[in-house]
Amino acid sequence: MKTTYLKTVGSTQSYLKELLKNKNLQFPHAVISDIQTDGIGSRDNSWKGMEGNLFLSFAIDLKDLPKDLKLESSSIYFAYLLKDVLNNLNSSVWLKWPNDFYIDDLKVGGMITNVVSNTIICGVGLNLVNSPNGFSILDITISKEQLVNKYFKIIEKKISWKQVFSKYKVEFHRNQNFFTHNNTLKISLGDANLQDDGSIIINGERIYSTR
Numbered sequence: 001m002k003t004t005y006l007k008t009v010g011s012t013q014s015y016l017k018e019l020l021k022n023k024n025l026q027f028p029h030a031v032i033s034d035i036q037t038d039g040i041g042s043r044d045n046s047w048k049g050m051e052g053n054l055f056l057s058f059a060i061d062l063k064d065l066p067k068d069l070k071l072e073s074s075s076i077y078f079a080y081l082l083k084d085v086l087n088n089l090n091s092s093v094w095l096k097w098p099n100d101f102y103i104d105d106l107k108v109g110g111m112i113t114n115v116v117s118n119t120i121i122c123g124v125g126l127n128l129v130n131s132p133n134g135f136s137i138l139d140i141t142i143s144k145e146q147l148v149n150k151y152f153k154i155i156e157k158k159i160s161w162k163q164v165f166s167k168y169k170v171e172f173h174r175n176q177n178f179f180t181h182n183n184t185l186k187i188s189l190g191d192a193n194l195q196d197d198g199s200i201i202i203n204g205e206r207i208y209s210t211r
Contacts, residue, residue, distance in 0.1 A: 001028045001029065001030050001058065001152045001155070001156070002026050002028070002029050002030070003029075003030045003031070003032060003148075004029070004030070004031045004032070005032050005033075006031065006032070006033040006034070007033070007034050007035065008033060008034065008035040008036075008037065009031070009033040009035070009036055009037070009055075010036070010037050010038040011036060011038050011057075011123075012031045012032070012033050012036060012055050012056060012057035012123060013057045013112075013114070013121060013123040014038075015031050015033075015057070016029070016031045016057045016058075016059055016121055017114075017116060017121060019031075020059060020116055020117070020119060020121070025059065027059060027060060027061045027064070027119070028058060028059060028060045028061070028064070028155075029058065029059050030056060030057065030058035030059075030148070030152070031056070031057050031058070032054075032055065032056050032144065032148065033055045034051060034052075034055075035051050035055075036055035036125075050127070050129075050130035050131070050132065051130070052128060052129040052130055053125070053126060053127050053128050053129060053130055054109070054124060054125065054126040054128055054144050054147065054148075055124075055125060056123070056124040056125075056126075056148060057121060057122065057123040057124070058121070058122055058152075058155075059116075059119050059120070059121045059122075060119065060120050060122075060155075061118060061119055062115070062118050062119065062120060063118070064158070065120065065158075066158050066159065066160045066161050067160075068160055068161045068162055069160075069161040070161070070197045070198065071115060071120070072197075072198070072199070072208035072209055073098070073161070073197060073198030073199070073208070073209060074113040074120055074122070074209075075098050075099035075111050075112060075113045075122075075209045076095070076097070076098050076099065076164075076165075076168065076198045076209060077161060077164055077198075078111060078113065078122050078155070079095055079098075079099050079100075079101070079110075079111040080095055080164050080167070080168050081151065081154050081155060081159070081164065082101075082111070082124065082126075082151050083095045083101065084154070084167070085147070085150050085151050085154055086101075086138070086140070086147075089140055089142060089147075089150075090140055091103075091138060091139050091140045092104075092139055093108060093138065093139070094171060094174050095168070095171070096174070096175055096178055096180075096189075097172070097175050097180060097189060097192070097194075097200065097209075098180070098198070098209035099111045099112060099113075099209060101126060103136050103137075103138070103139050104136075105177075106134075106135060106136035107135050107136070108126060108127045108131070108135065108136050108137060108138055109124065109125050109126035109127055109138075110124075110125060111123065111124050111125075126138065128142070128144065128147075161198075165196065165198065168198075169194055172194045175189040175192065176189065176190050177189075177190065180192075180200075180207075182205075182207050187202055187207075188202075191203070
């Protein structure tokens with residue numbers, strides 16, 4: 001994956017989208033910054049960027065995604081691949097539906113995805129060494145370069161959604177005491193039924209990740 005390294009940027013996602021708009025991009029392409037001043041989090045919230053953490057966005061042509069991956073579940077797919085890499089490095093991080101990285105009951109990062117033209121753009125924020133109040137940091141020590149290289153190698157394998165989901169559903173019970181948001185509503189995941197396409201059904205309503 002071709003990678004652009006920056007010292008500081010407002011948002012790696014916005015930077016990547018600008019490259020895409022100007023057609024100045026070779027796929028797949030990633031942007032990594034040491035400092036991010038205006039990161040984008042879930043539901044258009046800001047993601048506070050503290051130096052030393054991982055600020056990454058990458059773009060992949062839709063035709064290069066696994067054939068069985070539903071775009072609405074892209075956040076789960078790419079987040080789970082990163083979680084798997086971290087677990088193999090002895091981290092206890094787990095994935096809260098649909099896109100948040102947790103250590104025990106504290107968030108350490110997250111992922112959001114957007115489709116732009118014929119491209120999917122994935123943004124990752126992960127607290128490697130610093131965290132604001134109410135959050136935590138990763139429980140292992142690894143350089144950004146090592147982590148990203150291992151992650152990109154897994155992405156390039158184009159592992160099927162079916163393979164990823166077969167492992168994710170085994171761990172889904174960890175969501176039981178947590179909440180998610182559907183538009184402006186805060187919803188308990190305790191009553192959620194996970195579906196094969198990554199959506200959940202709560203009170204008869206099917207909800208897909210919109211992040």
